[in-house]
Amino acid sequence: MSLSFNPTAFDLAAGLLRWLIVMSGVMLIVGISLTLMSLVAVGKTGPLMVVGQIRDGFIDFLGTSPRRVWALTVLTFREAFRRKTLVVFGVFAVLFLFAGWFMSGVTTDPTLQFKAYVSFVLRTISWLILPVVLLLACWGLPEDIRARSLHTVVTKPVRRQEVVLGRIFGFSMIGLLVLAVVGIIGYVWIVRQMGQTPAMRAQLVARVPIYGYKDVLFLDKEGRDKDERGEILKAGINVGDELPFRSFIEGSTQARAIWNFENFSADRLDQGRLIFESSFQSFRTHKGNIEKGLLCQLTLVNVEKNIRVPLQPFIVDEFRRNTYDVTEKNQKGLTDLAGRPVNLAKDLLHDGKLRVEVACLSSQQFLGMARPDLFIRLPDKNFASSYFKSLFSIGLMVITVVVLGVTSGCFVKGPVATLLTAFVVIVGRMARSFMEEVATGDYKDNPQFKMQGRGILDSLIRIPTHKSPTVALDDNWINKTVQLFDNLELAILWAVHQVFPDLGTFDTTEYTANAFDVPFYESLLPSLAVTVGFCVPLILIGYYSLKLRELEAK
Amino acid sequence: MADDIVIQTRNLTKIYRDFWGRKKVRALNSLSLDVRKGEVFGLLGPNGSGKTTTLKLLLGLLFPTEGDVTILGKPAVDVTKNERIGYLPEESYLYRFLNAEETLDFYGRLFNMPADVRRERSRKLIERVGLQHARRRQLKEYSKGMTRRIGLAQALINEPDLILLDEPTSGLDPIGSRDMKDLIVKLKDEGKTVVMCSHLLADVQDVCDRIAILDGGELKVLGKVSELLKDQGVTQMKTTQLSDAVIKEVESLLVRHGAQMLEVDHPTTNLEDLFVKTVRESAARPGQRYIPPSSGNNPAA
Ligand SMILES: Nc1ncnc2c1ncn2[C@@H]1O[C@H](COP(=O)(O)OP(=O)(O)O)[C@@H](O)[C@H]1O
Ligand SMILES: [Mg+2]
Numbered sequence: 001m002s003l004s005f006n007p008t009a010f011d012l013a014a015g016l017l018r019w020l021i022v023m024s025g026v027m028l029i030v031g032i033s034l035t036l037m038s039l040v041a042v043g044k045t046g047p048l049m050v051v052g053q054i055r056d057g058f059i060d061f062l063g064t065s066p067r068r069v070w071a072l073t074v075l076t077f078r079e080a081f082r083r084k085t086l087v088v089f090g091v092f093a094v095l096f097l098f099a100g101w102f103m104s105g106v107t108t109d110p111t112l113q114f115k116a117y118v119s120f121v122l123r124t125i126s127w128l129i130l131p132v133v134l135l136l137a138c139w140g141l142p143e144d145i146r147a148r149s150l151h152t153v154v155t156k157p158v159r160r161q162e163v164v165l166g167r168i169f170g171f172s173m174i175g176l177l178v179l180a181v182v183g184i185i186g187y188v189w190i191v192r193q194m195g196q197t198p199a200m201r202a203q204l205v206a207r208v209p210i211y212g213y214k215d216v217l218f219l220d221k222e223g224r225d226k227d228e229r230g231e232i233l234k235a236g237i238n239v240g241d242e243l244p245f246r247s248f249i250e251g252s253t254q255a256r257a258i259w260n261f262e263n264f265s266a267d268r269l270d271q272g273r274l275i276f277e278s279s280f281q282s283f284r285t286h287k288g289n290i291e292k293g294l295l296c297q298l299t300l301v302n303v304e305k306n307i308r309v310p311l312q313p314f315i316v317d318e319f320r321r322n323t324y325d326v327t328e329k330n331q332k333g334l335t336d337l338a339g340r341p342v343n344l345a346k347d348l349l350h351d352g353k354l355r356v357e358v359a360c361l362s363s364q365q366f367l368g369m370a371r372p373d374l375f376i377r378l379p380d381k382n383f384a385s386s387y388f389k390s391l392f393s394i395g396l397m398v399i400t401v402v403v404l405g406v407t408s409g410c411f412v413k414g415p416v417a418t419l420l421t422a423f424v425v426i427v428g429r430m431a432r433s434f435m436e437e438v439a440t441g442d443y444k445d446n447p448q449f450k451m452q453g454r455g456i457l458d459s460l461i462r463i464p465t466h467k468s469p470t471v472a473l474d475d476n477w478i479n480k481t482v483q484l485f486d487n488l489e490l491a492i493l494w495a496v497h498q499v500f501p502d503l504g505t506f507d508t509t510e511y512t513a514n515a516f517d518v519p520f521y522e523s524l525l526p527s528l529a530v531t532v533g534f535c536v537p538l539i540l541i542g543y544y545s546l547k548l549r550e551l552e553a554k
Numbered sequence: 555m556a557d558d559i560v561i562q563t564r565n566l567t568k569i570y571r572d573f574w575g576r577k578k579v580r581a582l583n584s585l586s587l588d589v590r591k592g593e594v595f596g597l598l599g600p601n602g603s604g605k606t607t608t609l610k611l612l613l614g615l616l617f618p619t620e621g622d623v624t625i626l627g628k629p630a631v632d633v634t635k636n637e638r639i640g641y642l643p644e645e646s647y648l649y650r651f652l653n654a655e656e657t658l659d660f661y662g663r664l665f666n667m668p669a670d671v672r673r674e675r676s677r678k679l680i681e682r683v684g685l686q687h688a689r690r691r692q693l694k695e696y697s698k699g700m701t702r703r704i705g706l707a708q709a710l711i712n713e714p715d716l717i718l719l720d721e722p723t724s725g726l727d728p729i730g731s732r733d734m735k736d737l738i739v740k741l742k743d744e745g746k747t748v749v750m751c752s753h754l755l756a757d758v759q760d761v762c763d764r765i766a767i768l769d770g771g772e773l774k775v776l777g778k779v780s781e782l783l784k785d786q787g788v789t790q791m792k793t794t795q796l797s798d799a800v801i802k803e804v805e806s807l808l809v810r811h812g813a814q815m816l817e818v819d820h821p822t823t824n825l826e827d828l829f830v831k832t833v834r835e836s837a838a839r840p841g842q843r844y845i846p847p848s849s850g851n852n853p854a855a
Contacts, residue, residue, distance in 0.1 A: 060633075071663035075649065082651040148647040152708065155613050155641040156664040157633050550616050 002279040003372040003510060004245070007211065009521040010529065019533050022498045026537070057543065060159045068158055072166020073173065080136055080174045092128055092182045099124075103193075110194075111321075111515070114203040117193055118387070118513040121186040125179065126394050126507075133175040133398050134425065137405025138417035140167050145551050146413075154551060164542040167406045168399075168535075175398035183391040187384070206386035206517035209277070209375035210268075212259035212356075216371050218247070223254030239283050239366055246281055246370045251294065252363030258355060259374055265352040266345030268378070274326040274344060275377040276356070280316050281368035293317060295361035298324065300334075302348045303355055309334050309342050313361055323377065381517050389518035390508040396531045397506035401425060404501070407538040410545035428503040439494035455486020501534045560716055560747045561589035561612060565621035568607050568771075581607040582771045584621065589749055594742050596762035596779075597751035600833060604771040605751035606644050609718050612749075613641060626716060637665065640714035644721055646705030650694035654685050654704050657693065658711055665712045679707040684733070698725035706734070717741060719750040723757050735761050755829050759783075767829065769836045775828075782828060 031050070038046025103120060107113055141163075144150040153163065194200045218233040219225050225233055236247040236255060249255035282294045293315035300309040314324060326334070327344065334342040348354060358374065360367035404424055408417040427435075437443055441451040453462045453469035461482065462469060473479040505527050511518045518524060568582040582604040589595045597605045610616040612623055614630035623630040626638055648657055658676030667675070680689050683703035693701060702725045709717060722738070723731035731754075738748050738761045752758050758765060759779060767775040775782065796804070805815045 063634075065666055067666050068664055071660055075652075075660055078656075079649065079651055148643065148645075149649055150647075151615055151643055152641070152647050152661070153664065154633070155615070155636055155639065156661060156712075157636045158664050159633055552616065 002375075003514065003516070005510070006371050007519060007522040010526040012525065012529065015526070015529050015533075019529075022495075023537060025495075053544070053548070057540075057547075060543070060547075061161060063159055064162060064165075065159075068162045069165045069169065072153075072158075072162060073169040076140065076167050076170020077173050079140075080171065086178065092124070092185065095124060095128075110197070110200045110203050113200065114194055114515065115513045117190050119509050121190055122390055122394070122509045122512065125182050125186060125391070126397065128182070129175055129178055129394070129398060130401060130425070132178070133171055133402050134405050134421055135418060136174065137167070137171045137402045138409050138421050139414040140171065141406060141409035141546075142412070142414040142417060148551075150551055160546040161539065161543040163546060164406060164410065164539055167409075168403055168539070171402045171406065172399045175402060176395050179391060179395055179398060183388070183394075187387055190387070191383075203515060204383040205515050206381040206383055206512070207277075207515050208378040208381055208517045209372075210261060210264060210378060211375050212371060213262040214260075216369065217258040217260070218249065219254060219256040219258070221250055221253040221255050223256075236369075237366065239368065246368035246373070248283055248366040248368040249358070249360050251360035251365045251367065255360070257358045257369050259358070259371075261354040261356070261376060263352050264349060264354050264376065266349045269345070269349075270379045272327060272345070276324040276326065276374065277377045278316075278322045278324065278358075278369075278374045279320075280318075280322075280358075280373055282316055282318055283366040283368055285364055285366070287364045292362075294365050294367055296367060297359045297361055299357040299359070300326070300348055301355040301357060302350070303353065304351055305347060307342055307347055308337050309348065310337065316367065383515075386508075386512040386515075386517045389524065390512045393506045393508045393518070393524065393527050396527045397503060400501055400503070400506075400531050400534055403535045403538045407542040407545075410542040411549065424500055425503060428500040432497055432500045432502050433504055435493060435497035435500075439490050439497055455482070455490055457482040458486050501530050503530075505530050558591040559588050560591050560626060561587075561749065562624045563587055563608075563612070563621065566608070566611055566618055566623060567620040568604070568611060568616060569619045580771055582611070582768075585768075585771075585773050586621075587766055587773065587776060589747060591747055592742065592745055593763040594738060594748045594750070594761050596758040596765040597749065597768060598753065598755070598758055598765055598829060599751070599768035600753060603768040605753075605768060606720055607771075608768070609641075609720050609749070609751060612718065613639070637712065638715045640709035640712065640717040642705050642709040642717075642719045642722060644724075646701045646708075648693055648701070648705060648708065651692055653692050654680055654689045654707075657704060658707060661708045661711050667712070675711055675713075676707075679710055682710075682737075683707045699727055699730050702726055703730070706737075714746070716747045717749070719748065721752055721754075722750055723752065723754055731757065767832050769833055772836070774832050774836050 034050050035047045038050050040046075042049065099120060103116060107116070141150075144153075150163070154160070191204065194204055215234050217225065218236045220227075220233060220236075227233055235244075236249045236257060238244050239248050249257055276298060278296075278298075280294075280296060284294075295313050296316050297313040298311045300311065301307065311324070311326065314322065316322060334344060334348075336342050342348060356374065358367070358369065401421070405417060405421045408420045412420065437451070438454050441454055443451070451469055452472045453459060453467070458473065461467070461473065461479070467473070473483070505523075508518045508523055510516075511523065564586050566582060566585040567580075569577045570579040570581055572578050585604075585608065597608060599605050607616065611618050612625055612630060613636075614623075614632070617631075626635045628635040649660070652660060655676055658679060659672050662672035662675065680686055683706055685700060685703055685707070688696065688700060693704065696704065702722075706719075706722065709719070719738075722734050726734060735757060738750065741748055742761075742763075748761075750758070750762070762779050764778050765775070765782070766773055801818055808815050
């Protein structure tokens with residue numbers, strides 16, 4: 001019911017810095033190897049030629065003419081259009097004709113039904129458009145070179161980057177046009193499917209959550225906020241998962257999970273209403289009554305004024321959204337522990353910092369939670385808001401794939417370009433986060449978890465000795481040398497994984513299908529960053545590939 | 555470089571390599587020549603002699619293995635030179651899904667020409683190459699000759715100063731090639747420089763001021779057409795049709811003056827003779843070349 005991952009705001013400054021580091025690193029390596037190669041190939045004048053090429057590149061890019069780029073864009077668009085690429089529409093329409101039969105009545109729960117429809121539509125759209133633009137983009141330029149029609153173009157005052165940009169814009173336009181049309185068809189289809197009963201219609205929303213600032217903090221059974229080593233507790237009890245996303249607090253003890261909401265002042269309340277929504281997980285031990293739901297209590301705290309307002313306990317309904325309206329439903333008026341009346345706006349939210357403590361009241365049972373499991377729910381937006389933001393993300397992915405395809409078409413033939421691009425897309429979509437996790441040892445969904453055993457040699461020791469990857473190896477010289485080698489190889493893996501665009505970023509299905517709005521800082525901004533971050537170097541690669549090669553089909 | 559030299563090549567050599575970088579074909583060997591402003595220069599040679607390779611090197615489509623090219627005062631790889639160049643490729647490599655008007659409009663846009671100029675020029679050019687009736691048909695429906703014509707039109711869209719034509723008359727009907735030749739002469743009259751390559755000798759003889767004959771990538775002959783074809787030891791007369799009796803009488807007159815009648819025949823294309831002779835000779839004695847001092851070309855300078 002809530003997200004299965006932890007949405008974190010994209011740090012633009014840090015991202016930019018990392019991009020600059022990777023870019024300058026790559027450029028340095030390329031520059032040095034080119035200089036050496038030119039020295040070997042042509043002797044002393046070699047490095048001068050390299051410098052000359054860089055200067056020519058600058059001059060060419062400064063001479064970019066938007067009108068020529070536009071002419072090439074229109075040409076590309078027209079070509080794809082006249083080659084009947086838009087047959088995709090037909091495929092899509094047919095899919096929808098039949099999908100309705102199979103997908104309605106999958107479940108009686110309107111939330112799940114909505115989720116099924118939305119995921120189906122968004123996944124179908126991306127998996128339908130992606131191969132089409134990939135093929136178009138990968139074959140466009142190689143075909144132009146093979147048919148030598150490019151000869152007639154480049155013997156006009158056309159800069160090579162204009163050819164690259166024209167292709168990119170043209171194929172992107174085709175992709176985005178198809179996306180817009182099938183996107184609208186999909187929207188109408190979902191709204192119609194979900195329009196049958198009022199309960200279903202009520203699902204057509206985009207919830208706007210405010211999550212706690214940074215991590216959830218925990219208090220242990222005795223109410224301590226630090227562990228033996230004096231470190232702040234960021235996890236509760238592990239009930240046995242090897243990679244726990246949620247961690248648990250025990251009922252009827254001092255154990256608490258604490259969310260800190262920042263910058264939440266009274267003017268962000270919706271007409272004075274404060275609504276919490278939670279989706280905690282219950283873990284029952286064999287003691288107690290299995291049928292009975294777990295009892296949970298929220299306490300609102302203002303640390304500065306030292307005000308604690310316990311709210312009415314509620315029974316956790318698993319597999320449902322538990323909404324808790326603080327102002328109306330449960331309280332005649334808020335009171336603190338001593339029964340004194342408390343004003344929400346003036347007392348609790350006076351400095352914009354609200355702390356919420358969660359306790360489990362059912363003894364010997366456990367309540368599990370992760371950061372996205374509790375949030376302040378702002379007034380809902382329309383479903384169209386999240387849906388079209390999802391389409392926007394798919395659009396960014398289309399552009400990224402087009403740029404990848406066009407660039408690879410600048411230096412290899414169509415079939416090779418297709419394979420290359422498909423490889424990058426598949427790795428970028430499926431394996432990149434895994435590579436990142438192995439390279440850094442950090443798990444995205446679980447910040448407090450750090451994998452110790454990651455390297456190749458390290459694994460060669462751990463596997464025969466049955467050592468868990470979560471504990472460090474013994475501190476002896478063999479293991480130290482092993483770690484030295486492994487660090488090197490992991491650094492290479494880290495560098496390699498940077499080459500692949502993180503296409504997972506573009507997948508916003510989980511937000512939209514769970515009736516969440518697609519957040520800007522957590523989702524759209526990183527997608528934009530990936531797109532721009534990859535387009536810039538790829539266009540440069542495309543430009544130099546076209547410039548430094550003879551445009552003869554070989 | 556003198557002001558009136560439009561194209562200058564020095565030791566231009568091209569060796570095609572295969573995928574692995576191994577040398578395969580020496581398509582052009584150490585070509586040095588100058589083309590002057592306002593002349594029609596013909597590159598002659600049998601198939602595979604390196605004519606197209608030369609043009610592509612001039613345009614920067616290929617990179618020379620050795621030597622260098624200056625064209626309109628710029629290196630071949632400089633794209634800004636293309637502002638003043640028109641190029642008709644060997645086969646018209648155009649976009650087959652466009653029609654004639656769209657084609658010319660597209661290439662006009664690549665020169666950043668304003669819309670009204672584009673419209674005006676493409677109308678005129680379509681008329682000039684005689685495609686009014688097919689202006690709205692996609693190029694994939696065109697015959698070879700029609701494609702050639704639209705290819706020529708596209709080469710002239712920017713009113714270039716230097717026009718490079720690769721086998722301009724190939725695929726054209728006799729009328730078409732007549733038109734093409736007239737057009738070349740007209741371009742020359744307008745002060746433009748034309749470089750054309752061809753293996754059709756009559757074409758070259760009709761329009762070219764100077765020619766270079768290539769064979770196997772080697773320059774064999776370079777000079778003014780008029781001079782190359784002049785044989786100093788022979789006088790040729792053209793008359794109207796003569797009867798056998800008259801020919802006899804002329805012959806006796808010649809004998810009386812100590813001259814000798816060498817041949818009585820209907821004229822053939824002299825250039826054709828020269829061409830065949832050159833190619834044969836180059837097979838017999840490779841490496842030799844014949845460039846009269848007055849040919850107007852002095853690469854060593
Ligand atoms: N792209 C290429 N790769 C390898 N060899 C080529 C290529 N283009 C031309 N050649 C070879 O170079 C030689 C000259 O070709 P070309 O310049 O096209 O001749 P022409 O135009 O005079 O008929 C020929 O032997 C031809 O086979
Ligand atoms: Mg040729």
